Amino acid sequence: MNDETDDEARALRARRILDAVAAIPRGRVASYGAIAARAGYPGRARLIGRVLGDAPDRMALPWHRVLRADGRIGIPAGTQGFREQCRRLKAEGVTVKDGRVPMSAFGLDHDLDRAIWSWG
DNA sequence: CACGTGACCGATG
């Protein structure tokens, strides 16, 4: 009897998280933790990876714009997904070197800093 | 119910 409620909760979580991912602007990136917080689940970064992994790949979603907090790609190196993520990021002008993106230049907080402090 | 695993993170050494 609880199953339905659980499924609903899961669906809600996924929706909020996927929405947050979808909100990342083209050419920018965000960390799993940042997405978790934005979706309303602070401290639960692992949840994002799980949801993205479960999401149907046919879904048009900028999942490739989600990286680890240090800028490295979260997917294990050498996998198809890893290569795909590199490809997609480069395709939209994001610098990827050795499976890593300079968050200082492409992270969302950089936009905030620039807007608030008029940097760059 | 216990345990291992993982597309995580921040602090610490």
Added chain:
DNA sequence: TCATCGGCCACGT
């Protein structure tokens, strides 16, 4: 930069 640790927690076994 790398290694470890404690925290986080859904899932499969």
